[in-house]
Amino acid sequence: MELLKLNNIVQLFPLKNKEVVVLDRVGLSVSKGEFVALVGPSGCGKSTLLRIIAGLVKPSKGDVIFENKKIDGINPNVSIVFQTFGLLPWLDVTENIMLGLEARGLGLKERLRKAFKYIDLVGLEGFEEAYPRELSGGMKQRVGIARALVMEPELLLMDEPFSALDAFTAQNLREEILRLWSSGNLSLKSIIMVTHNIEEAIYLANRVVVLSTHPGRIIGDVPIPLERPRDRNSVEFNKLYDKIYSMVVTTKL
């Protein structure tokens, strides 16, 4: 079952008097149940692609098809987790999480009920009334994840969600994401994650899509058939790592 389809996405960016091609005829199809990682060197437009999927950025050419419908504007069935968390500093944890529900016109009681459900799910009990500045980076990203999940999206987009965290916290949160993803408690059908960390991509995703830079094109689509929990030191893991690594490196030349 296909959830998302990208048709020949082209993104141009005006620079002084010429136009730079950021994304060049990108086509991608994501099925339900897939965890896709977008990997590529910096500046390849993978974050832009994520924003196009969310409807935050309108592509210069091409269509985004979600559940057989063309998407124009913000896609309400999609949520994003941001690299820099994107928490409003003047709202506490609960208020930050409820923000999107308020926009949907839910009553306060309903908003609180849902917010508390996801606060429990991501392990933020006891921090309901804390302000973002009082939280550690890992806690902030938990709020970011809860805020995305509370909207009960079918597709979750993650833009380098762990790259602003230290290595231990990042690994903790990765396990957390896998736990939530495999628990089946969520409305979630698919996840698309942008990362430049190949190991992270292989560890989490069941499909790695490699983008080239200048212009951004899809140059590889590698299925990851490994069983979970995955062993980073296994031969298969390292083979996949080498394969994807050589793809990314060659795009720079």
Next chain:
Amino acid sequence: MDKERVKLENLVLELLVLFSLIGFAYIFYRREAVSSSVIANLSVSNLPFYTFRSLLRMGIAYVFSLIFSIAYGFAAATSKRREAVMLPILDIFQSVPVLGFFPAAIFFFVALIPNKVIGIEAASIFLIFTSQVWNMAFGVYESLTTIPKDLKEAYHFFDPDGTLSFVRLYLPATIPKLVYNSIVSWSNGWYFLVACEIFAVGSSSYKLPGIGSFIMETASESKIGLTFLGISVLVVVIVLLDLFVWKPLSQWSRRFRYSMSPGEEEETEVWDVVSLFWEFIGNIFRKFRKPFIGKIGNPISLRSLTRRKWFKVFVYYLNKVLLGAIIIVFIVLIYKFVLAIPLLIKALKFSDILISIKAIFYSFIRLFIAYLISLTWTVPVAVYLFYHQKSAKIISPILQIFASIPAVSLFPLILYYFIRFPHGLDLSAIILILTGMQWYLLFNIYGGLKAIPNDLKEVVDSIGIKKLLKFKRLLLPASLPSLMTGTITAWGGGWNALIIAEYISLNGKTYSVFGVGSLLDKSLTNGNQGLFVVSLFLMVLIIFLINHFVYRPIYNRITEKFNMEG
């Protein structure tokens, strides 16, 4: 062959420009010698000369401001003990309406300098200086205290004696803020320039030749056409300065920033004409330096100078002497003040205090109304500009030009049109206060909105927050800190505007409304010094109290809750 010809052509052209510059200066010099230093002739042909005189006044004041602010900021930032004294002083000076002290400055400088005209010139330059300097000194202090620690540590590793630290570390660190604040200071300076080129103290009135006095004088003689001309010349000068000086300078200053924080400043694009102009000037300069290079001998190296032992001893004693001098000046000032207390008490009348408080209350109401009006129009406009980036690119430079017109220069015009209405002066006073307040609010709010980090905007958009909810949850909270900064500067500008807004003579008639501004003017013309001192003192005291006990706590709470470093 061709190259040689181009070279020759360039040389001729450059010489031509140089000679015409010399000629230009000569003509002005002649003019200066011929015409007395008092404005007498309102003909249009005198306008360039007046403009030049005003520019000169501004330039001198600015040079003093620059030297003072670097010295003051450096001294305050490099020692905790000095910081504890110098920072509160800076704070008070920044929030007090300097215009109220103008008569005192005139008395002081006229008494100090035997030549009356030079004394008045000095007083007006001093006033312009006081309007420019505080905000620049604050900028220097702020940029020195925010030098990243790792950079300082790295620097001290390479220059353990710190012989060059001022030139290589501290001075460059101040440049971005200094340039940015200089722009603000210059617009402050224009405001005061217009206000203090023409004034009356007691029975005698002084009119310094300048663009400001030209505007005021033509307006009071109802030559509205000439007034408009004067204002347009002023605007042209301000815009040219912006294009040829401040735009290139702020582009250059960006090199000295440690990091790019988004939205902090607008991208400044320097026109090709401007770059060519400065290149041209640079070429001339180099041509005339060439013959001297190598002939004068190597300039004394600062490094070898500061390494010498006698230099260190000299600096040590210089420091002691300076400190001693400052202490002596303070003691003298305090002694004088103590001596003056009995005289002041004698002159003090209870009725004066009551009148002053009542006047300050009336003025405060006027300011408050102007503030509310400013808020009601600037917030929607700032939000509109924020949402419509394309039209903002056209509109915001136009608004900046409007904002650069010193409000004081508009006052005769505003009064001219509003005086016929009932409560005309009240109305025009409020409008003048408005012109002194609104721009600070507008540009601060707009700046705050533009500084909203992109990820926050994307978050809010991606979860479908729109319109009123977006304003309530994102735009308003994000712009509150800069709104508060805008508010304090707006009120500062407002109090200053007030002092001239409530009392004016037009066509030989004086118009006034009851308020502290008119009270100051009237008490001075009537020679009632007791009332003048009381009302000035009370005004300063009340402004200070409001700042400390109302504004500061609100400001601190808002910046704590709504700052972006979440």
